[in-house]
Every structure is written in C-alpha cells, then in structure tokens.
Amino acid sequence: MTPLRGERLNPPNPLQGSNGVAFGPDGRLYVAQFLAGRISAVDPATGDIEVVVPADGPVRSPDDLAFGADGSMYIADLVPGRVWRRGPEGEFSLVSDEVKVPNGITCVGDRLFVNEMRMNGRLLELFPGGGDPVVLTDGLAFGNAMQRGPDGCLYYPHMVSRQVWRIPPDGGVPEVVAEDVHDPVAVRFDQGGVLHVLSRGPEGIVTRVDLHGSGSRSLVTSGVTGLDNAAFDAENRMFVSSFASGGITELHPDGRTRTLVPRGLDGPYGVTIDLGGTVYAADHYRVARPEHPAGDGSGDVATELLQPFCHGITADGGLLHTTSQYGTVQTYDPADTSTRLRATGLDRPLGIAARSDGTLVVAETGAGRVLAVDASDTVTVLAEGLAHPVDVALDAAGRCYVSDDRLGAVLRVDDGEPVVLADGLGAPQGLAVHGDALFTVDTGQRRLWSVSLTTGESRVAAEDLAVGPPRATAPGPAPALFTHGVPGLAPPFAGLAAAPDGSLLLSADAEGTVLRLTPDA
Numbered sequence: 263m264t265p266l267r268g269e270r271l272n273p274p275n276p277l278q279g280s281n282g283v284a285f286g287p288d289g290r291l292y293v294a295q296f297l298a299g300r301i302s303a304v305d306p307a308t309g310d311i312e313v314v315v316p317a318d319g320p321v322r323s324p325d326d327l328a329f330g331a332d333g334s335m336y337i338a339d340l341v342p343g344r345v346w347r348r349g350p351e352g353e354f355s356l357v358s359d360e361v362k363v364p365n366g367i368t369c370v371g372d373r374l375f376v377n378e379m380r381m382n383g384r385l386l387e388l389f390p391g392g393g394d395p396v397v398l399t400d401g402l403a404f405g406n407a408m409q410r411g412p413d414g415c416l417y418y419p420h421m422v423s424r425q426v427w428r429i430p431p432d433g434g435v436p437e438v439v440a441e442d443v444h445d446p447v448a449v450r451f452d453q454g455g456v457l458h459v460l461s462r463g464p465e466g467i468v469t470r471v472d473l474h475g476s477g478s479r480s481l482v483t484s485g486v487t488g489l490d491n492a493a494f495d496a497e498n499r500m501f502v503s504s505f506a507s508g509g510i511t512e513l514h515p516d517g518r519t520r521t522l523v524p525r526g527l528d529g530p531y532g533v534t535i536d537l538g539g540t541v542y543a544a545d546h547y548r549v550a551r552p553e554h555p556a557g558d559g560s561g562d563v564a565t566e567l568l569q570p571f572c573h574g575i576t577a578d579g580g581l582l583h584t585t586s587q588y589g590t591v592q593t594y595d596p597a598d599t600s601t602r603l604r605a606t607g608l609d610r611p612l613g614i615a616a617r618s619d620g621t622l623v624v625a626e627t628g629a630g631r632v633l634a635v636d637a638s639d640t641v642t643v644l645a646e647g648l649a650h651p652v653d654v655a656l657d658a659a660g661r662c663y664v665s666d667d668r669l670g671a672v673l674r675v676d677d678g679e680p681v682v683l684a685d686g687l688g689a690p691q692g693l694a695v696h697g698d699a700l701f702t703v704d705t706g707q708r709r710l711w712s713v714s715l716t717t718g719e720s721r722v723a724a725e726d727l728a729v730g731p732p733r734a735t736a737p738g739p740a741p742a743l744f745t746h747g748v749p750g751l752a753p754p755f756a757g758l759a760a761a762p763d764g765s766l767l768l769s770a771d772a773e774g775t776v777l778r779l780t781p782d783a
Contacts, residue, residue, distance in 0.1 A: 266710070266724045266766075266779040271541060271552040272563050275526030275774030276311055277302060279546075280503035280510060282326030282367070282407060283493045287333045287350075291493060291501055291510065294324035296340065297528050297546065297751070299741075301327065304510055306495060309522045320354050321346055322741045323751050325379075326407060326491065328369045334390070336374055338364040341741035341750040345376055347390050357390050362746045366408040366418055366448075370431055377405030377418055380748050385418065385429065399429055399436045407448030407491050411473070412455035419446035419459065426459055426471070440471050444481075448491045453498040460489040460502065464568045468492075468502075468513065482517045485558055486525075487565050488547055506547040507562045508774075524561025527552065530769040532585075532613070532692075532757035533776055536577035541767060542566060543776055544575040544584055546752060549594065552776040567594060569601070573755055574624075574653075578616035585611040587743060587752045591624055591635055604639050610743065612755055613653030613665070613693065623662055625651040632664055632675060645675045652755065655693035655700065657715060665690040665702050672702055672713060684713045684720045691729075692758030694766055701766055703756045705730040710758075710768070710779070724779060728770040729756040 279297040286292050290303040292314070301315035301324050315321055315337070323341040330336060335348040336357065345357040345364055357374070365379035375398075377385040383402035386395045398416075403425075408418035415428040417439070426440040426449055440459065446469075447462035455474075461467035466484035471477065488506025492513075495501070500513045501522065509525030527550060530543035543550045543563075547570050554564040566582075569592075574585035582594045583604075591605040591614070605611070609628030616622055622635040623644065632645040632654060650668035657663070662675040663683065671685035672693065689706035700713040701723065710724035741751040757769040765780040 266781060268724070268727075268768075269778045269780070270770075271767075271776045271778060272526060272555075273524065273561055273775070275508050275528070275561075276523050277304075277508035277510070278526075278774045279505060279528040280508045280523075281490045281505055282324070282328075282338070283491045283501065283503050283510070284327050284329055285493055285495060286329055286335070291495075292327055292329075292335065293503060293510065294327050294337065295508075296323050296325045296505070299323060301335075301337070304523055306499075306501070306522065309510075311523065315348065325365050326367045328367045328374075330369045330374065330390075331372045336367055336369065336390075338367040338376055340365055340379070341745050343745065345374075345388055355390075358388050358395060360395055361386060361388075363748055366406045368409050368416070370410045370416075373431065375408070375416060375431065377402055377408060379404050379406055379421075380746055381422070385416070387431070396433075398431070398433050402427075406446075407450070407460075409450055411451055411457070417449045417451075417457065419443070419449055421446060421462070426457075439473065440469075440477075440479075443469055447489060450492045450494065450500075452494045452500065453496070458492065458500070460492055462488055462490070462505070464488070464565065466502075466504075482513070482515070484511070484513050484517060484519055486511055486513070486519070487562075487568060506545075506565070506568065509562065519558065521561065525556075526561055526563065527774040527776070529754065529771050529774070530757070530776060531573040531752075531755040531771070532575040533767045533769045534575045534577045534582070534757075534759045535761050535767060536582075537579070537762075539762075541776060542575055542577065542582060543769065544572040544757070546571055546573065548572065549575065549582065549584065566596065567599070567601075569594070571749060571752060573752060574612045574614040574757070576614045576616050576622075576759075578620065583614055583616060583622055585614050585624060587612060587627070588749050591622065604635050605633075605641050608633070608641075613651075613655075613757075615654045615656050615662075617656060617660060623654050623656065625654045625664055627651055632662065632680075643678075645678055645680050648673070648680055652691045653693040653702075653757070655695045657695045657700075663693060663695070663700055665693045667691055667705070672700060683715075684711075684718045687711050687713075687720065689730075691756045692769065694758045694760040696760040696764060696766070701758060701760070703727070703729055703758050703768060705754075705756050710766075727768065728772040728775070728777070729768070730754070730772055
C-alpha cells in the first residue's frame with residue numbers, strides 16, 4: 263500500500279460553530295455550540311478553551327445559555343425542546359420540556375425567561391424550583407437572544423419581521439422599540455445601557471440604537487459573517503460569536519476586531535474542486551473556500567456564499583450544485599452570484615454528482631433512493647430500496663456508485679438495480695472515483711478505503727482520519743432534522759472529492775478542516 267500524506271488546507275476550528283455566549287461567575291466566557299452539541303468556556307485573557315458540557319451528555323443542541331444569581335447555568339436545548347439547569351457543582355436537572363424550539367434565554371436575578379424561535383412563538387417565564395410556565399406574550403416572528411434592559415423590560419428580536427420588541431417581566435402589552443433592523447438575531451445592552459442589535463447577515467452588522475433620546479441609530483460593520491450573539495465584560499468589552507464560522511471575536515466600538523478564538527469551518531460536510539483548482543466546502547450555513555484565508559487575521563476561510571443550509575456539493579464547469587438535507591437541490595453561479603432552485607420537497611438529499619450532460623445525480627438519504635435531476639429540473643428515480651444512501655460518484659463511463667453507511671457497502675447502479683461492489687466497509691460516506699479506483703470514507707473506523715472498480719477488491723488506504731464528530735457517542739436517538747416545522751440538526755457528513763492531480767480532498771469534520779491526501783513519494 264502506498265501511504266497517503268495528509269495536508270490541511272485550513273487550520274482546525276477550536277469552536278465549530280459558536281452561538282449563545284455569556285460570562286460565568288468565574289469570569290470566563292461560556293459558549294453554546296449548537297452543531298457540535300457541547301458548551302465550552304473561554305478564558306478572555308488567553309483564549310484557552312475548556313469543554314464544560316461535552317457532547318455525550320444530556321444536552322443535545324445547546325443554542326443559548328444564561329447564568330442565574332446562584333451561579334447555575336441555564337441552557338436552551340433547541341431541537342429536543344428542553345431547558346436545562348446545570349448547578350454550580352455540575353449536576354443537571356430538567357427545568358422544562360414544554361417550550362417549542364427554545365432559543366433566547368436570560369435571567370433576571372433568580373427569575374428565568376426563554377423565548378421560542380418559530381412563527382407565533384412565545385416568551386415564557388420558567389420556574390426551576392417547580393411550577394407551570396407562564397406565557398408573557400406570543401406572536402413572536404422567530405425569537406432569539408434577549409436581555410433585560412436598563413428600564414427593567416425584556417428586549418427581544420423578531421427575526422422575520424426585522425423588529426425589536428420589549429415587555430415588562432411581569433407581563434403586559436409588548437411594544438415595538440425598533441423596526442426595519444438589519445436581519446436582527448440578538449439584542450444586547452452594554453454596561454452603559456446602550457442597545458446593540460446583531461445582524462445574522464454576511465457583513466456582520468451591529469446596529470446601536472439610542473433608546474433614551476431621539477432613537478437615532480449607528481451601524482458598525484464587523485466583517486464577522488453570521489453573527490449570532492454577544493456579551494459585554496465588566497470593562498465593557500464586546501465579544502461576539504458566529505453561527506457560520508465559530509470563534510470568538512472582540513469587537514471595538516469603531517469596528518476594529520481582535521480575534522480571541524480563531525474562526526473556521528463549522529463542519530465541513532461535502533467538498534469539491536472546480537476545473538481551475540479552487541476547492542469549495544459545503545459548511546452547513548455557507549459555501550466556503552478552505553484554501554483562501556478570510557484576510558482579516560481571524561483564522562477563518564473565505565465565504566463564497568452565506569447559504570443556509572448546504573451539505574452536499576459538486577463543481578460542474580463554472581457552476582456549483584448543492585444539496586440541503588432539509589429537502590432542496592440548488593445551483594449556484596459564482597460568476598453572477600445567482601442561485602437556482604432545482605428540486606424541493608426531497609427526503610434528506612445529500613451526496614451529489616454531475617453527469618457530462620449536466621444531469622445531476624443525488625443520493626436521497628431519507629427515502630433510500632438515488633435520483634436524477636435533468637436540465638429542465640425534472641426529477642426521476644434511478645434506484646430505490648437502499649437502506650441509507652449517503653453519497654454518489656460517477657466513473658469515466660458514467661456509471662453511478664453509491665455509498666450506504668448502514669449497509670457498510672458501496673453499490674453500483676446497474677439498470678436501476680443497486681448491486682454490491684464492496685462491503686465490510688464500516689460506515690462509508692464520502693465517495694470519489696479516480697481512474698480504476700473508488701475511494702470512500704469510513705466514519706465508523708475513521709479509515710479511507712480504496713476499492714477496485716473492476717474486481718471489487720478493497721484495501722485500507724489511510725487510517726486515523728479526523729472524521730466522525732464526538733456527537734456520535736451521545737446516548738439516545740439523534741436530534742431530529744426538523745422540530746415544530748423549523749430546521750433542527752442535520753447529521754454530519756464526511757465528504758470526499760478527487761482532484762485532477764490524483765490527490766483526494768477530505769472533509770475532516772472532527773476538526774473542522776479539509777485535508778488533501780496525496781501519495782507519499
């Protein structure tokens with residue numbers, strides 16, 4: 263066996279997705295990581311990170327957090343619809359499982375409030391010591407990060423209607439305080455009581471609103487794509503998180519930034535390379551270019567397109583074709599930044615490849631099918647009855663191969679019938695063909711397999727790969743793909759692509775990198 267040498271195209275991501283943030287009693291900044299399923303504590307002086315709530319515990323998809331007066335941490339566990347209390351000694355107790363899509367969470371003294379990230383969502387008071395939830399108001403157009411303001415009211419965004427609202431914590435009539443705010447995702451007050459509204463868009467806009475005078479606004483553009491949340495320390499320094507690229511960044515009032523924890527890839531999921539040699543990664547919330555630094559010293563890679571949600575990807579001429587496990591297939595043209603919807607309503611489409619005539623071949627994982635999408639966007643079934651098809655690849659003759667991570671096999675589609683080419687491959691996901699060899703990533707044993715297309719003989723080509731995130735060790739069923747009609751948590755996918763020079767590109771989702779694997783001369 264010729265050994266393969268691995269080279270990272272980008273640095274590992276210390277925080278694969280950073281969402282809700284709050285300073286704890288120990289002065290550290292606590293970070294909820296929705297995609298990674300864990301909570302980490304960051305030292306604001308050094309950037310050192312400690313995982314305090316690992317992915318193998320009861321919390322499955324933490325999206326926001328807050329601290330009570332006694333030092334307890336309260337966690338909004340979005341997909342299962344649970345709110346947890348983690349006591350000062352680290353013990354967990356369930357506060358409520360009656361909140362639908364819990365997201366924004368805040369404490370006012372020893373009182374606990376949470377809102378729902380859905381249409382017609384509610385804002386509720388919960389009682390950790392027991393008692394039924396109390397609904398303060400409903401009708402939220404996707405609530406998110408909220409906080410008590412200087413006037414004692416709770417301030418919260420309506421993400422869809424681009425507004426900021428407030429309501430007294432004892433209830434009353436909610437009131438709009440700001441309209442037409444740029445993609446609001448979080449509201450935060452600094453130590454001086456100034457309202458800051460974070461934008462979830464690509465520019466990283468923060469809007470400051472004067473609530474005490476004329477209501478005037480000022481904008482700061484941070485350049486942090488996909489802002490999620492913020493926290494101010496005792497010295498009034500502002501630290502922001504990014505759902506799109508993780509990390510923690512200090513944002514100065516004049517827009518200057520300082521990287522505390524570097525940003526990077528949240529996944530990645532699928533990976534591809536175009537004819538010009540540019541590598542693209544499907545990174546759940548965006549299409550990224552791993553070989554191209556963002557240029558701001560953050561450690562992040564360049565964002566080609568902020569596109570929730572993106573999991574499978576293939577380059578075809580000058581186009582990029584993508585899938586979302588939430589049901590769609592799209593085509594993106596980098597030349598004019600246009601996006602075309604090719605198929606919708608599918609059941610977890612994932613791996614994607616393009617034939618020479620432009621027809622797209624898609625693994626519809628949830629339905630156990632392989633589909634074709636032609637130039638007129640007509641969808642036909644190429645094969646069905648598969649256990650769990652994950653990725654597809656085409657050889658030089660146009661024959662279709664599909665990986666099935668439940669069957670532990672790679673199959674060839676012959677006249678609509680899936681025929682096993684090789685089995686005993688563990689949990690194969692990403693597929694790539696180069697010459698007479700097919701390669702697949704075994705995320706169970708963290709191996710790369712090489713399979714002969716003529717004989718079906720298989721061998722291990724590489725081992726100890728950084729694939730398969732720690733979430734796989736968590737007990738119980740995986741978090742749902744949808745929850746109350748909104749996207750839940752998409753399962754990970756370790757993509758694979760063949761480059762023209764014979765090297766392989768691997769989505770190393772356990773560390774947030776893309777690896778280039780080449781024969782070691």
